Structure formats: structure tokens, C-alpha cells
Amino acid sequence: xxxxxxxxxxxxxxxxxxxxxxxxxxxxxxxxxxxxxxxxxxxxxxxxxxxxxxxxxxxxxxxxxxxxxxxxxxxxxxxxxxxxxxxxxxxxxxxxxxxxxxxxxxxxxxxxxxxxxxxxxxxxxxxxxxxxxxxxxxxxxxxxxxxxxxxxxxxxxxxxxxxxxxxxxxxxxxxxxxxxxxxxxxxxxxxxxxxxxxxxxxxxxxxxxxxxxxxxxxxxxxxxxxxxxxxxxxxxxxxxxxxxxxxxxxxxxxxxxxxxxxxxxxxxxxxxxxxxxxxxxxxxxxxxxxxxxxxxxxxxxxxxxxxxxxxxxxxxxxxxxxxxxxxxxxxxxxxxxxxxxxxxxxxxxxxxxxxxxxxxxxxxxxxxxxxxxxxxxxxxxxxxxxxxxxxxxxxxxxxxxxxxxx
Amino acid sequence: xxxxxxxxxxxxxxxxxxxxxxxxxxxxxxxxxxxxxxxxxxxxxxxxxxxxxxxxxxxxxxxxxxxxxxxxxxxxxxxxxxxxxxxxxxxxxxxxxxxxxxxxxxxxxxxxxxxxxxxxxxxxxxxxxxxxxxxxxxxxxxxxxxxxxxxxxxxxxxxxxxxxxxxxxxxxxxxxxxxxxxxxxxxxxxxxxxxxxxxxxxxxxxxxxxxxxxxxxxxxxxxxxxxxxxxxxxxxxxxxxxxxxxxxxxxxxxxxxxxxxxxxxxxxxxxxxxxxxxxxxxxxxxxxxxxxxxxxxxxxxxxxxxxxxxxxxxxxxxxxxxxxxxxxxxxxxxxxxxxxxx
Numbered sequence: 001x002x003x004x005x006x007x008x009x010x011x012x013x014x015x016x017x018x019x020x021x022x023x024x025x026x027x028x029x030x031x032x033x034x035x036x037x038x039x040x041x042x043x044x045x046x047x048x049x050x051x052x053x054x055x056x057x058x059x060x061x062x063x064x065x066x067x068x069x070x071x072x073x074x075x076x077x078x079x080x081x082x083x084x085x086x087x088x089x090x091x092x093x094x095x096x097x098x099x100x101x102x103x104x105x106x107x108x109x110x111x112x113x114x115x116x117x118x119x120x121x122x123x124x125x126x127x128x129x130x131x132x133x134x135x136x137x138x139x140x141x142x143x144x145x146x147x148x149x150x151x152x153x154x155x156x157x158x159x160x161x162x163x164x165x166x167x168x169x170x171x172x173x174x175x176x177x178x179x180x181x182x183x184x185x186x187x188x189x190x191x192x193x194x195x196x197x198x199x200x201x202x203x204x205x206x207x208x209x210x211x212x213x214x215x216x217x218x219x220x221x222x223x224x225x226x227x228x229x230x231x232x233x234x235x236x237x238x239x240x241x242x243x244x245x246x247x248x249x250x251x252x253x254x255x256x257x258x259x260x261x262x263x264x265x266x267x268x269x270x271x272x273x274x275x276x277x278x279x280x281x282x283x284x285x286x287x288x289x290x291x292x293x294x295x296x297x298x299x300x301x302x303x304x305x306x307x308x309x310x311x312x313x314x315x316x317x318x319x320x321x322x323x324x325x326x327x328x329x330x331x332x333x334x335x336x337x338x339x340x341x342x343x344x345x346x347x348x349x350x351x352x353x354x355x356x357x358x359x360x361x362x363x364x365x366x367x368x369x370x371x372x373x374x375x376x377x378x379x380x381x382x383x384x385x386x387x388x389x390x391x392x393x394x395x396x397x398x399x400x401x402x403x404x405x406x
Numbered sequence: 407x408x409x410x411x412x413x414x415x416x417x418x419x420x421x422x423x424x425x426x427x428x429x430x431x432x433x434x435x436x437x438x439x440x441x442x443x444x445x446x447x448x449x450x451x452x453x454x455x456x457x458x459x460x461x462x463x464x465x466x467x468x469x470x471x472x473x474x475x476x477x478x479x480x481x482x483x484x485x486x487x488x489x490x491x492x493x494x495x496x497x498x499x500x501x502x503x504x505x506x507x508x509x510x511x512x513x514x515x516x517x518x519x520x521x522x523x524x525x526x527x528x529x530x531x532x533x534x535x536x537x538x539x540x541x542x543x544x545x546x547x548x549x550x551x552x553x554x555x556x557x558x559x560x561x562x563x564x565x566x567x568x569x570x571x572x573x574x575x576x577x578x579x580x581x582x583x584x585x586x587x588x589x590x591x592x593x594x595x596x597x598x599x600x601x602x603x604x605x606x607x608x609x610x611x612x613x614x615x616x617x618x619x620x621x622x623x624x625x626x627x628x629x630x631x632x633x634x635x636x637x638x639x640x641x642x643x644x645x646x647x648x649x650x651x652x653x654x655x656x657x658x659x660x661x662x663x664x665x666x667x668x669x670x671x672x673x674x675x676x677x678x679x680x681x682x683x684x685x686x687x688x689x690x691x692x693x694x695x696x697x698x699x700x701x702x703x704x705x706x707x708x709x710x711x712x713x714x715x716x717x718x719x720x721x722x723x724x725x726x727x728x729x730x731x732x733x734x735x736x737x738x739x740x741x742x743x744x745x746x747x748x
Contacts, residue, residue, distance in 0.1 A: 077568055115568065241570075241667035242450070245710040245719070248442040249435055269573060269666035272497065276578050277591075297573055297666060299497025 189221020191406025455699025476677020
């Protein structure tokens with residue numbers, strides 16, 4: 001049949017073409033291995049844990065009505081789902097430990113999937129606030145969806161603690177139900193700039209942002225803090241797969257470092273395309289990029305990557321790390337510990353008899369105690385009084401902490 | 407490919423941020439990056455052109471815009487990625503000899519082609535042939551095309567989920583030579599050369615071969631062609647198969663160029679652009695698809711540099727398309743497959 005001949009001919013034609021290109025390819029393989037100017041920062045191996053940190057188990061004597069529910073609302077699927085999975089695993093672990101230790105207070109756990117999409121989140125949150133047994137929420141993980149749904153929580157008087165949304169604008173909406181369990185990007189931005197130009201010795205930093213609330217907000221903070229070290233800026237789009245135009249701009253500007261302000265779904269292919277096009281500098285990503293998925297998606301290209309994150313390296317807290325490992329057969333990820341702490345705060349409130357939405361909201365508002373990751377006490381807007389930013393790097397295919405950077 | 411288009415409004419964020427001004431013309435960056443952008447644009451253009459051929463050929467013989475062709479393409483991508491992943495390749499480039507790489511790429515391309523061809527074949531059999539038998543109106547075909555696009559897209563979604571497939575890198579592009587200060591790398595060269603060879607071959611095949619004559623005859627006048635002994639159904643299937651083969655080849659080049667771009671709705675934008683390329687060059691015109699594809703690729707890249715935001719890449723390409731159609735409604739090279747003697 002004719003189509004068979006076509007296939008054969010096409011294959012032959014392609015072979016010829018691949019060959020011609022391949023020959024030149026082989027002739028010039030000299031510079032193909034990446035010679036990134038990696039700076040060897042010492043790896044952090046221990047971390048101080050607050051001695052009297054509140055744990056989910058409590059005193060084991062809590063009594064409460066059955067049917068009380070804590071919800072996780074955020075990405076379970078979607079392009080950046082891993083960041084959400086890290087958090088709800090932390091929540092799950094806290095609730096399991098609580099229920100095991102307190103036979104007379106069994107708290108239910110419900111998960112709602114927003115796919116991390118600001119367009120889908122409002123419907124999901126509306127559905128969740130209408131379930132009256134939900135008294136507290138951990139979420140939403142991302143800034144864009146948090147911005148889109150904060151008003152719904154406010155109306156319902158339902159307290160929610162985000163374990164990861166860092167856009168500074170979120171606490172300027174006058175919401176009384178929103179609490180942030182970590183520092184915001186006005187803390188992360190300057191810390192990132194200091195990390196890049198100080199410890200990483202970059203003289204010129206190129207900043208690339210995506211089109212999310214988070215990416216834009218963080219990029220603004222970083223650019224401001226970089227000052228004269230800023231080599232240029234560019235924008236990419238959520239869901240973008242090809243970055244060749246941005247890459248050629250960057251190669252032209254010859255920066256020492258590229259700061260990508262966005263999530264790993266775009267950050268990983270972006271870094272890969274940068275390195276494949278011959279970029280030799282370092283790549284720095286924020287909390288939205290800091291995940292093992294980044295390494296998985298970018299492969300060897302991720303060797304040049306560093307991260308900044310207002311999250312603490314939870315894997316260094318041995319007890320937490322072991323419990324998480326045995327529960328989920330994986331190491332705790334970015335924000336697992338913040339998710340765990342957030343859930344613990346809600347659980348401690350329930351144990352103390354704050355079993356409706358209004359009471360639990362007041363409980364969180366007046367909370368003042370240590371968690372595993374840090375001390376939790378919120379200001380009037382829902383912003384933590386004190387927070388720390390950590391630096392991370394890719395070391396032998398793993399993300400490891402290099403200590404506090406601001 | 408309409409599935410994504412229809413769900414777009416829901417995906418828009420509640421508050422759209424514009425951090426300062428609305429549009430900036432960054433002429434400086436366009437001038438600085440002109441040649442790299444041109445060559446990268448040509449690489450993409452070559453991929454668009456291969457996909458555009460599928461739209462153009464089917465339009466030629468059926469007067470039907472086969473909206474499911476973007477899914478024929480993305481199925482090819484899944485074929486390519488599945489092959490390479492099964493062979494054990496991942497996001498890091500393997501340390502293999504040149505011949506081994508070529509062999510693996512060829513194998514992946516053939517599997518990609520098979521995936522695409524099977525998809526195209528099934529679409530023709532299930533979605534179009536029954537309608538043709540019953541003499542359905544052209545509008546019915548169009549709706550079916552959109553339905554087929556939806557169905558395949560969400561079938562992939564069901565099986566593979568909403569995440570992109572992990573990237574597969576076969577080789578790190580190395581610089582080959584320089585033109586006007588812009589580095590041409592081995593990957594760009596491979597893609598453009600292979601794509602152009604395929605397009606020339608397709609053009610000649612349709613121009614000279616017996617089957618090609620049949621395709622042109624059906625395009626010109628289906629009834630007369632049937633009376634002259636051309637098996638219309640077989641010609642239509644062959645057209646779909648050729649479109650599938652080209653889409654499968656485009657799939658390999660796309661996976662090479664954009665390793666992380668294989669996602670269930672990944673064919674959408676590319677399909678739209680390829681369709682635009684076909685229209686720009688003159689739908690139904692084989693050489694027009696080539697010209698249109700290259701132009702859309704290059705213009706999109708210029709637009710992105712000029713306006714400093716990747717979102718503009720598509721906008722500029724379509725503005726140019728509209729402007730060209732205002733002046734030349736039948737596209738740059740005009741003519742349909744039937745009327746052209748090529």
C-alpha cells in the first residue's frame with residue numbers, strides 16, 4: 001500500500017537530516033558538559049527545635065463532639081500539586097497523631113481540590129464553607145487562589161491558616177479569618193537579594209517572573225532589593241513550555257544569576273532550557289520552585305539551582321522526619337512542617353473546647369506558643385510577628401538547606 | 407482543541423495584575439535578539455508547518471477544518487515520550503554515541519507517527535465517515551470535529567492526568583556555526599532540515615505520485631474523480647494518514663525542542679497556530695502551509711521580544727494573520743489544493 005512507502009521514505013529522509021546535524025554535533029561536543037560556577041555552601045545538618053513546642057497529641061484527655069472537621073483546601077492535582085500534597089500530608093499526620101492520642105476527641109479530615117487555580121478555587125471554597133461541620137481550614141497554599149477566596153472565608157467567619165501563600169498583599173484586605181504561618185515575600189525578597197549578591201557572589205542578577213499574584217509580588221520585592229545588581233527582567237506565563245525568547249535575552253545580558261519568581265511547573269523547564277542553551281550561571285528559585293519535582297523535571301540542569309524559602313527544613317527535625325517517613329513513605333517536603341504546625345494549632349484549639357467557627361477563630365487570633373518550626377503569634381492583620389528565610393541548594397540530586405539567610 | 411478555548415474564561419484569575427504600564431515597546435531587546443529570535447522562530451515555524459500540512463490537506467479534500475488534528479499531533483507526542491521513557495531516557499541527556507541517539511530518535515519518531523496515524527485514522531472512521539455516508543451538512547462535520555477534539559483531549563486527561571509528562575532530553579544542543587552573531591545549534595539545524603526535507607517530499611509526492619494525483623482530483627471535483635475511477639474513501643483515508651505521519655514527525659521535533667510540553671491540552675495552542683499558518687499561506691495549499699508556518703513562528707518570536715511578554719507572542723501572530731487576510735483573503739499563496747497544479 002502507498003502509505004507504507006510514504007512511511008519508509010519519510011523515515012529515510014529524517015535519518016539523513018538527523019545525520020547531517022548529528023555529525024556537526026559530534027564535531028563540537030567539547031563544551032557540552034555544563035561547567036557551572038557552583039559555589040560550595042556548607043550544608044546545614046541540625047536545627048534548633050523549640051523545647052516546649054505544642055504537638056498534636058496534646059495531653060490525651062481531650063473531649064469533643066464527634067463530627068468536627070478540619071479541612072485542607074488547595075491543590076491535590078494540577079501542575080504544582082506537589083506543593084499541596086506536602087502540606088496536606090503534614091495536616092494528615094497531625095490529625096492522625098491527635099486522634100490516636102485522644103480517643104474521646106476524633107477530628108475528621110476533609111480535602112478539597114482547587115488544582116491551585118484561582119479560577120476554580122472560589123467554587124471549591126464556597127462548597128467547603130457551606131459544610132457546617134468544618135470549623136477550621138489549612139489553606140489555601142497559593143497566593144492567587146488565596147486572594148480570590150479570602151472574602152468567602154471572611155463572610156463565613158471560617159478561620160484558615162495558610163502554610164505557604166506568601167504574597168504580602170494578602171494581609172492587606174482587612175480579612176479577620178486569614179492567618180499566615182510563615183513570613184511573606186517582603187521578607188523573602190530582600191533575603192533572596194542578599195543571598196544572591198552575598199553568599200552566592202552574583203554581581204548581576206536577572207529576574208524573571210510569572211503572571212501569578214505570587215510571582216509578581218515576589219519579583220517586585222526582589223528587584224527592589226537588588227538595586228543596581230539587577231541585570232534585567234522578563235515575564236513568562238503560567239503554562240508556558242517554551243522559553244527561548246527569554247533565554248536569548250538572558251544570554252545576551254550575561255548575568256551571574258537568574259532569579260525565577262514563580263512555580264516549579266514553569267521553573268523546571270525554564271532552567272533546563274537555559275542550561276541547554278549554554279547558560280553557565282546559577283539559577284535561584286523561591287519557595288514555589290523548591291521541590292523535588294523541580295529536580296525530577298529539570299534533570300541534570302538542576303545542578304545549578306539554589307532556593308530561597310520562608311520555610312524551615314522540616315526534614316532536619318528528627319522526630320517529625322521519622323513520623324512523616326513512616327506515614328507516607330517519603331521525606332517531608334517544602335511546607336510539610338508548616339502544614340503540620342498549622343493543623344496542630346487548630347487541633348489544640350478544638351481540644352480546649354473551641355468547637356465552633358467563632359471560638360476557633362478567636363483561639364488562633366490570640367494564639368501565642370511555640371510550634372515545631374517556629375513561634376506562632378500573629379499581629380492584627382494575620383501576619384506573623386517574626387519569621388526566618390532559609391537558603392537551599394541542590395546537592396547530588398537532593399534539596400538541602402544551607403541555613404538561615406534572613 | 408476547542409475544549410481548552412471554551413474553558414479559558416473559567417481559568418482567568420479573579421484579579422488580573424498589571425504591574426505598571428499596559429504595553430511597552432521594547433525595540434532595544436528586539437534589535438539585540440533579532441537573529442537568535444529569527445532562527446528559533448524558524449525552528450518553531452518548521453514544526454507549525456508540518457502540523458499545518460495536516461490541516462491543509464484535509465481541508466483540500468473534504469473542505470473540512472479537522473479540529474481534531476491538534477490531538478492527532480499531541481497523541482504523537484505521547485507516543486514519542488512513551489517510547490523514550492520506556493527506553494529509559496529522562497530529563498538528563500544520556501551519554502550515548504551519536505548513532506545510538508539517532509537510532510533512538512528514529513524509533514521514537516516511528517512510534518510517534520504510528521500513534522498519530524492511528525488517531526487520525528480512528529477520527530476519520532468514527533467521526534467523519536459515518537457523517538459522509540449519510541450526507542450530513544458541513545456544519546455537522548465541524549461540530550463533530552470539535553467533539554472529536556474534546557473527546558481525545560479528555561481521554562488523555564483521564565489516562566495521564568493533568569500534569570505534563572516528565573521531560574525527556576536526548577542530547578544537549580551544541581553550537582554548530584554562527585550567522586550574524588547568532589548561534590545555530592545542532593537541534594535547530596536538525597529540526598529545520600528534517601522538517602524541510604519532509605515538506606519538500608510531501609509536496610513532490612502530491613504533485614507527482616499516483617496517490618497525489620488522486621488527492622488533487624478529489625480536491626478539485628469529488629464526483630468527477632469518482633466517475634474517473636478514483637476511490638474517494640481510500641483517498642480520504644490516505645490524506646488523513648499523510649497528515650498523521652507529518653504530525654508524528656512534528657511531535658518528535660516538538661518533544662526535542664520543548665521537552666516538558668507534552669500535556670493533555672498541549673496541542674491546543676500549537677494546533678491553533680498551525681491552523682493559522684495554513685490559513686496564512688492559503689488553506690489547501692501545500693507550499694502555503696510551509697511559508698505560513700515559518701512566518702507564524704518567526705513573527706510570534708518578534709512579537710514576544712517587542713512587547714516583552716510571552717503572552718503577546720500569539721497575539722502578534724494573529725494580528726499579522728488578520729492583516730494579511732484583509733489584503734489577501736485567500737492567504738499569501740492563495741489557491742486551493744484542487745486548483746493548484748502543484
